[in-house]
Amino acid sequence: MSMADAKAMDTEVSWYLRLHRALLPDYNRKAAAYWYTGVLLGGAVLVYCLHSLAARPERTWIEVALGVAIAMLAALFPVQIPRSKNSLAAGEIFIFLLLLLHGPEAAALASAGEATLGAWRISKRWSSRIASPAMAVLAMFASGSLLQALRGALDSLQLTNGGLLIVATMVFALCYFVCNTLLITTVHRLKRSEPLQLKDLVGVFGWVGIIYTGSAAVAALLYLAFRESGLGVVLAVVPIIGLLMMTLHYFFRQQEANEAVRRTASEAAAREAEAATRHMEALQHIAFHDSLTGLPNRHRFNECLAEAIGRSKADLARRFAVLFIDFDRFKLINDSLGHSAGDEFLVQAAQRIRHHVRPTDVVARLGGDEFGILAENLEHENLAVTLAERLMRAIQNPFVVGGTDVTVTASIGITFGSTGYNAPDEALRDADIAMYKAKENGKARYAIFDIGLHAEIAQRLRLEGDLRNAIANGDLSVVYQPLFDLGSGGLIGFEALARWHHPQFGTMRPEVFIPIAEESGLIISLTDLMLQRACRQLRDWQLRHPRFADLRMHVNISAKDVGHDALVPRVTRVLRQTRLQPRHLTLELTENILMEHIRNSLPTLAKLQALGIGLSVDDFGTGYSSLSHLSALPIDTLKVDRSFVRDLQSGSKEAKVVRAIVHLGMSLDKAVVAEGIENAAQLAQLREMGCTRGQGFHLGYPQEAKAVRALLARIVADSDETAVEATFEHTAALL
Ligand code: C2E
Ligand code: MG
Ligand code: MG
Numbered sequence: 156m157s158m159a160d161a162k163a164m165d166t167e168v169s170w171y172l173r174l175h176r177a178l179l180p181d182y183n184r185k186a187a188a189y190w191y192t193g194v195l196l197g198g199a200v201l202v203y204c205l206h207s208l209a210a211r212p213e214r215t216w217i218e219v220a221l222g223v224a225i226a227m228l229a230a231l232f233p234v235q236i237p238r239s240k241n242s243l244a245a246g247e248i249f250i251f252l253l254l255l256l257h258g259p260e261a262a263a264l265a266s267a268g269e270a271t272l273g274a275w276r277i278s279k280r281w282s283s284r285i286a287s288p289a290m291a292v293l294a295m296f297a298s299g300s301l302l303q304a305l306r307g308a309l310d311s312l313q314l315t316n317g318g319l320l321i322v323a324t325m326v327f328a329l330c331y332f333v334c335n336t337l338l339i340t341t342v343h344r345l346k347r348s349e350p351l352q353l354k355d356l357v358g359v360f361g362w363v364g365i366i367y368t369g370s371a372a373v374a375a376l377l378y379l380a381f382r383e384s385g386l387g388v389v390l391a392v393v394p395i396i397g398l399l400m401m402t403l404h405y406f407f408r409q410q411e412a413n414e415a416v417r418r419t420a421s422e423a424a425a426r427e428a429e430a431a432t433r434h435m436e437a438l439q440h441i442a443f444h445d446s447l448t449g450l451p452n453r454h455r456f457n458e459c460l461a462e463a464i465g466r467s468k469a470d471l472a473r474r475f476a477v478l479f480i481d482f483d484r485f486k487l488i489n490d491s492l493g494h495s496a497g498d499e500f501l502v503q504a505a506q507r508i509r510h511h512v513r514p515t516d517v518v519a520r521l522g523g524d525e526f527g528i529l530a531e532n533l534e535h536e537n538l539a540v541t542l543a544e545r546l547m548r549a550i551q552n553p554f555v556v557g558g559t560d561v562t563v564t565a566s567i568g569i570t571f572g573s574t575g576y577n578a579p580d581e582a583l584r585d586a587d588i589a590m591y592k593a594k595e596n597g598k599a600r601y602a603i604f605d606i607g608l609h610a611e612i613a614q615r616l617r618l619e620g621d622l623r624n625a626i627a628n629g630d631l632s633v634v635y636q637p638l639f640d641l642g643s644g645g646l647i648g649f650e651a652l653a654r655w656h657h658p659q660f661g662t663m664r665p666e667v668f669i670p671i672a673e674e675s676g677l678i679i680s681l682t683d684l685m686l687q688r689a690c691r692q693l694r695d696w697q698l699r700h701p702r703f704a705d706l707r708m709h710v711n712i713s714a715k716d717v718g719h720d721a722l723v724p725r726v727t728r729v730l731r732q733t734r735l736q737p738r739h740l741t742l743e744l745t746e747n748i749l750m751e752h753i754r755n756s757l758p759t760l761a762k763l764q765a766l767g768i769g770l771s772v773d774d775f776g777t778g779y780s781s782l783s784h785l786s787a788l789p790i791d792t793l794k795v796d797r798s799f800v801r802d803l804q805s806g807s808k809e810a811k812v813v814r815a816i817v818h819l820g821m822s823l824d825k826a827v828v829a830e831g832i833e834n835a836a837q838l839a840q841l842r843e844m845g846c847t848r849g850q851g852f853h854l855g856y857p858q859e860a861k862a863v864r865a866l867l868a869r870i871v872a873d874s875d876e877t878a879v880e881a882t883f884e885h886t887a888a889l890l
Contacts, residue, residue: 178282186345190286193338197289200296201267204260211257218386219261222253225393226265230272234404245396247367250295251324251374252389256381259299266295286342294334302327321375328371332364445520447498448505456519456527460579463531467572475572476539478528479586480508480546483564483598484751485524488556491754496557503554511549512542527583536571543567543601551599564599566590574604588612619675621657622668626680631655633688635863637855638709638828641842646870648707650743650850651689652857653681669713678713683725686710690733690740692860697739699864700871709741709771714748717756723763741769741792746778753784764789771828776812786823793820797831800851803840810840817846 179187208219229246246269254262267288274287305323309315337351344351373396380388443455451459460477467473482504489497501524508526509518517529530539547567553560568590576582585604592611593602625631635649655663672678693708716722730737742763749756749772760770771792776799795816802809813829820827829841832851841849858866 178285182282182346183348185348186342189345190282190342193293193342194285194289197267197286197292200263201289201292204263204292204296207260208257208264215257215261219253219257219264222249222256222261223265223268225249226253227268227272229400230269231276232400232404233273233276234400234407245370245400247370248374248377248396251328251371252377252381254295254299254302254327255320255324255374255378258303259296262299263292263296266291287339290335290338294331294338298327298331298334301330317375317379320379321372324371324375324378325368328367329364332367336363448502448520450505450509450526451517451519453519453521453527456517456521456529457579457583459517459519459529460582463529464572464576464579464582466531473531473572474533474536475529475531476533476536476542477570477572477582477586478530478539478543478546479521479568479570479583479590480526480528480565481567481590481594482524482550483566483594485563487751488561488563490752492557492559492561496559500554500556500561500563503556504550507549507554508546511545516542521583527586536573539569539571540601540603543569547599547601566593566598567601568593568604569601570604574606585609615671618657618668619671619677622655622671622677623675625655625657626672626677626684629684631681631684632859633685633692634857634859635689635692636850636857637863638707638848638850639854641829641838641847641849646706647848648709648739648741649689649693649863650709650711650857651685651692652711653685673713673715676715678715679719682710682712682716683729686726686729687733690729690735693739694733694735696864696867697735699867702871703867705739707739707741707769708735709743711743711773713744714752717744717748717752717759722759723766726763726768727766737767738769741771743771743773743794745773746775749788749790750778750784753788757788760789764791776816785819790825792826792828794828794830795846797851800829800831800837800841801833803837805840810844813841813846814844817844821845 175187179190182190208216211219226246226249229249246265250262250265250269253265270288270291271284274284278284278287302323305327306320309319309323341351377389377392380392443451443458445452463475467475485497485500488500501520504524505518505520505526508528512518512528512530515531517527519527519529521527528542530542533539547565550563550565553562555561568586568588570582570585570589572582574582574585576585585608588608589602589604592604592608593600596602632654634652634654636652637649638647639645640647653665653669655668657663669678669681672681689708689710693706697704697706712722719725726740726742727737729735730740764770769792770788770790771794772788772790773794774796775793776796793816795813799809799813799816803813804810817827819825826848827846828848828850829837829846830850832838832841832849832853834853837851838849838853
């Protein structure tokens with residue numbers, strides 16, 4: 156149907172239907188029927204009343220008009236009862252007075268007037284502006300007629316006592332209240348298709364009932380006074396009632412104002428309390444959460460862990476596990492992509508971990524790149540292992556950080572509540588120890604804590620203390636392994652290797668104590684000690700005979716040294732103190748260290764090279780150097796890892812690797828040293844491949860300075876005529 160059609164149809168609709176829709180849009184059939192009946196009946200009664208009043212004498216007319224006017228005037232100034240929708244109007248008194256004076260017709264007229272004004276004031280709907288006076292007329296006419304009949308009965312019984320009249324008027328007022336209320340509430344109930352209920356009457360009684368009966372009593376008193384003393388008394392009472400109403404009005408207004416102040420104050424207090432709660436919650440969140448990832452922090456994690464320990468003690472079946480996660484190459488992300496990329500990675504990692512645990516598991520950031528998981532209610536401890544495996548797989552998927560794909564691994568330490576913890580830090584410490592074990596075992600794996608690890612840690616801590624003392628007391632010793640030119644057989648120099656003779660455990664291998672020194676930070680003073688001793692020693696040997704003046708010294712440095720800002724000044728100071736030429740010193744650092752710290756270490760290495768100090772990549776072939784890096788790095792020597800030399804049968808894979816490294820060295824203009832040469836066959840093969848330098852037990856063991864000095868002396872003595880160059884077979888025989 157088009158809009159025009161609809162409009163045409165609308166104009167066809169009769170005027171009364173349109174009026175009906177405008178007046179009673181939300182009325183159903185029953186309610187509408189009731190409304191029309193009420194309004195028509197009310198209208199009819201009003202016409203009847205006017206008609207019957209018209210027949211009365213003029214004096215009645217004047218009194219009725221006066222009464223109606225006062226009632227309507229009073230309706231304009233109602234006194235609102237606090238905390239109620241009802242208001243108090245003095246009009247009722249005069250309406251009731253009119254009822255007593257001139258019967259229900261006059262009172263109905265006054266009610267109509269008062270209700271019209273009242274409805275006009277409180278409602279915008281025409282339905283109620285029309286129905287209110289109609290219902291008031293009906294209620295007043297019905298109950299007024301009842302009172303009139305009652306009075307007639309009393310009169311005929313000659314019961315004209317004033318008290319009885321007052322009581323009768325009050326009964327009438329109640330009757331009027333009931334009629335009026337029922338007439339009005341019936342509309343509402345019909346509209347909602349609900350039956351009338353007793354509470355419709357009882358609920359609104361209170362104030363309204365009291366006003367009605369009170370007004371009735373006053374009206375009856377006024378009537379009695381009027382009968383005694385005429386209209387003057389009534390008119391005199393008008394200002395008194397006005398005064399009373401005004402007093403009430405101001406009293407109520409004051410009450411309302413107080414109420415408003417109280418309400419505002421209590422609302423303000425409620426708002427303040429709410430703000431304080433929000434503030435407290437925010438503070439709590441800050442205190443217990445990590446600001447970067449939004450995860451609970453170590454503090455909160457400890458709290459949860461303490462609760463879990465308590466629960467598992469109360470109920471042994473409640474198993475829990477603590478997982479300690481540490482990323483294996485987080486430092487690399489920070490160093491190579493910057494700190495904001497590091498933060499971005501941590502946020503993503505946190506989300507990924509959270510995603511792969513159960514909703515009930517607690518995931519916390521413990522600090523740096525360390526995360527903790529508390530998994531409670533484990534049916535079986537194996538589930539914690541499954542969780543660790545799942546997390547490792549999830550973490551191994553590349554992260555996109557700052558637009559770059561980043562692949563990382565994590566090491567996870569696991570400990571179980573069944574170990575019998577009393578405090579959260581015990582559980583966390585053990586999970587941490589297990590995580591270190593995982594790292595030690597090669598990273599990218601998990602390790603489960605067992606009591607044996609405790610002993611290991613205790614031993615490690617003890618060794619760390621002993622090593623600190625040994626370095627401070629200069630108790631470390633240095634052994635020197637000769638390096639030879641494989642072509643000429645000439646002695647090129649030595650590699651200085653650290654040795655530690657522990658008073659209780661005997662000679663300790665560098666593989667054991669160097670990692671301890673690196674982790675504890677002792678490596679810086681260890682390197683300084685080695686540099687001092689080795690450089691001084693070499694200078695001493697160089698000065699022994701002009702033939703040794705160009706011997707070199709190789710000293711191993713570690714990752715921490717490369718990252719140490721003061722490496723260049725440290726090295727130059729040693730060179731100055733020992734008067735060694737920079738070109739006679741070579742620093743060795745392993746391929747892995749070099750590649751992990753490539754970004755940070757480049758400037759330092761460049762400075763060292765500029766000073767003339769040699770740089771050698773140790774254990775070459777085991778790491779991940781790329782060709783582009785190799786050619787750009789300021790290094791002059793590649794040291795082939797001894798694992799390749801060990802398996803150097805011709806045709807082996809290792810042989811191919813060594814040959815490739817030799818060629819690489821040649822094309823990049825770097826010297827290649829083969830280490831770990833243990834027999835003549837290996838030596839012959841390396842020579843055949845074109846490897847220019849070598850080191851190994853077959854050529855010379857690492858030995859103490861005293862032994863080397865004796866060796867140097869013999870070389871000088873034995874080969875006064877021969878060149879130093881022809882000595883490695885010679886020295887091998889001597890060693
Ligand atoms: P590296 O720098 O690769 O040193 C060579 C290692 O190979 C030495 O072990 C040496 O004794 C051993 N070696 C030499 N020739 C042969 C051979 O023919 N066969 C076999 N099987 N081994 C041979 P060492 O002294 O035990 O040192 C081990 C590692 O400890 C060194 O490897 C080096 O990375 C580190 N290290 C030693 N001293 C220091 C130091 O003062 N500072 C630092 N940072 N690391 C050091
Ligand atoms: Mg070395
Ligand atoms: Mg090596």
